[in-house]
Amino acid sequence: MRDLISKIEEKFGVIFDEEKLRIELEMRNLTVDQLLLDESLFEEFVEDILIKETYFFRERGHFEILRDKIFNKVVSKRNFIKIWSAGCATGEEPYSIVIFLFNKCKNNCRVIASDISREALEKAKEGIYSKSSLRALSEREIKLYFEKIDNGRYRLRDQFRKVEFFRHHLLNPLPTRIGKVDVIFVRNALMYFSERAKKKAIDNLKAALHNDGYLILGVSEYLIGIENDLYPIDFDGVTVFSKTPIGKPVETREENLLQVYKNLTPETMDEIMDLPNDVNGLIIKGMKFLKSGAIRNAINYFEKALELDDKIYFVHYQLAQLYEEIGDQTGFYRECLKINEMLKNRVPLSSIDVQFNLTHTVLRNFVKEAFEGMKWVLS
Numbered sequence: 001m002r003d004l005i006s007k008i009e010e011k012f013g014v015i016f017d018e019e020k021l022r023i024e025l026e027m028r029n030l031t032v033d034q035l036l037l038d039e040s041l042f043e044e045f046v047e048d049i050l051i052k053e054t055y056f057f058r059e060r061g062h063f064e065i066l067r068d069k070i071f072n073k074v075v076s077k078r079n080f081i082k083i084w085s086a087g088c089a090t091g092e093e094p095y096s097i098v099i100f101l102f103n104k105c106k107n108n109c110r111v112i113a114s115d116i117s118r119e120a121l122e123k124a125k126e127g128i129y130s131k132s133s134l135r136a137l138s139e140r141e142i143k144l145y146f147e148k149i150d151n152g153r154y155r156l157r158d159q160f161r162k163v164e165f166f167r168h169h170l171l172n173p174l175p176t177r178i179g180k181v182d183v184i185f186v187r188n189a190l191m192y193f194s195e196r197a198k199k200k201a202i203d204n205l206k207a208a209l210h211n212d213g214y215l216i217l218g219v220s221e222y223l224i225g226i227e228n229d230l231y232p233i234d235f236d237g238v239t240v241f242s243k244t245p246i247g248k249p250v251e252t253r254e255e256n257l258l259q260v261y262k263n264l265t266p267e268t269m270d271e272i273m274d275l276p277n278d279v280n281g282l283i284i285k286g287m288k289f290l291k292s293g294a295i296r297n298a299i300n301y302f303e304k305a306l307e308l309d310d311k312i313y314f315v316h317y318q319l320a321q322l323y324e325e326i327g328d329q330t331g332f333y334r335e336c337l338k339i340n341e342m343l344k345n346r347v348p349l350s351s352i353d354v355q356f357n358l359t360h361t362v363l364r365n366f367v368k369e370a371f372e373g374m375k376w377v378l379s
């Protein structure tokens with residue numbers, strides 16, 4: 001099984017859990033050896049089990065920012081905009097782009113979309129969807145963009161089908177014949193990648209992007225280990241990335257975390273549990289539980305994240321608050337001490353929000369200690 005997991009990571013970039021693989025193999029009556037020996041069977045199997053969950057207008061804020069902010073910036077410079085939906089699955093994302101830009105595009109837009117899965121691309125080209133793909137649309141929007149056909153299936157109207165689909169592997173560079181692109185949507189695909197594969201994929205995406213272009217990740221992918229390479233830019237609370245520092249920066253890990261926390265929706269929450277258990281995945285899972293009020297679970301994930309990297313203020317701060325909430329004074333003091341220690345070491349803090357939060361926690365800690373001391377003296 002380990003050999004199969006490594007081979008999938010090496011060839012596709014994606015990390016699979018042993019248990020998930022075992023179930024997928026059993027369901028198809030396949031063995032590890034068969035897959036290791038037969039290359040085409042291996043590819044077919046992996047393409048089949050990749051997570052292809054998607055729907056129209058998913059994380060709507062990105063499409064709004066594209067239409068309301070990015071489009072004009074790009075077109076005023078280049079008279080044209082080229083947008084690539086990388087890891088487009090069954091096409092809902094690139095078609096959403098076309099729909100959002102429909103009233104703005106006059107022969108000055110090109111939307112290209114790629115995926116590794118041949119089956120997903122076939123479905124994308126068909127443009128026929130079930131109601132679940134339209135779950136984020138209002139009834140009015142459904143009527144505007146789709147024709148209802150039999151069995152609860154909906155056909156995307158012809159005028160919104162201007163997407164060029166092609167098969168592409170995210171670990172390979174974009175073919176040079178396509179030229180540079182202005183905006184890349186690569187949402188909810190890299191979160192399943194190993195660190196090595198993420199880096200490689202991001203390098204390829206950066207090479208395909210104009211210097212002043214924009215890279216858009218899924219809202220729960222704010223921290224995929226690329227902070228040092230790309231500049232996060234804030235558009236009204238929505239974070240996108242660029243190769244050059246254009247626009248209003250969002251520069252700290254803490255700010256990004258707060259941003260994601262604000263942007264978590266019931267839909268994104270369900271998908272979060274599939275994230276790998278690296279530092280970022282653990283923090284996001286902790287935040288998911290924090291948001292839904294499951295405090296013990298949140299604590300559990302935050303603690304695990306700190307075991308991997310204990311220099312994350314935001315998580316110490318959250319833990320201090322949570323320990324206090326459940327009456328665990330030892331935990332609360334431990335986190336406060338840790339924050340104190342980090343402050344003493346003058347690890348730079350660039351966000352006023354974070355400074356405020358930390359100061360608040362540390363001061364409260366001092367007041368509590370003083371109060372406990374007074375109680376002791378008086379008794």
Ligand SMILES: C[S@@+](CC[C@H](N)C(=O)[O-])C[C@H]1O[C@@H](n2cnc3c(N)ncnc32)[C@H](O)[C@@H]1O
Nearest residue numbers: 012050052053054087089116169170187188189
């Ligand atoms: C969860 S879907 C995301 C769809 C869409 N971007 C969204 O956010 O709704 C992830 C897609 O990434 C694709 N994918 C996974 N590994 C890939 C790789 N190495 N190269 C290209 N596509 C890949 C999968 O086939 C899948 O369709």
